[in-house]
Amino acid sequence: GDSVTQMEGPVTLSEEAFLTINCTYTATGYPSLFWYVQYPGEGLQLLLKATKADDKGSNKGFEATYRKETTSFHLEKGSVQVSDSAVYFCALRTTSGNTPLVFGKGTRLSVIA
């Protein structure tokens, strides 16, 4: 079945450091790919998405590129802030569109000043 694997955390970085959170997927067809973020005590919210190969999603300084050849959708940010501390989830939805999102297990990021 479809699945998402993301790097285990927690990840601890200093402010202004470069962030990469790896995400790879297994799916039939051409899924849509998403990154969601969960701030402490809140529900998940969409951070960015990409719907076809080579698409780049971006938002709030975060970027991720849909790489079909490596089945990856790694999340990157050039300079993290303390306010970026959260749990990040990679997710996919299959081509049919009639199935719920499949989530990775999440990666906790802590940014220290």
Added chain:
Amino acid sequence: NAGVTQTPKFRVLKTGQSMTLLCAQDMNHEYMYWYRQDPGMGLRLIHYSVGEGTTAKGEVPDGYNVSRLKKQNFLLGLESAAPSQTSVYFCASSYSGRFQTQYFGPGTRLLVL
């Protein structure tokens, strides 16, 4: 626009008690979902609904029942609570289609003693 709301925010139950979690959305979304979030397990889908009057099982449906009598509401029931159902429960909703964003509620924290 309230988005997705969940009631209650927090509840303590004794083993064997029953309860219903309510999810409401005001975005006219066709699809609604119930997830549970446990440490190290990410988000796991319990049940979902693709329209009023229809429901389907997710990854971990045992011990839960759902109903979607109105398009805007999705209820999650625990008939006989068990300590293993201690978790944070999230509801989400979306339009149909593989590009669509899922919008999440703030969560319900449930403790079963």
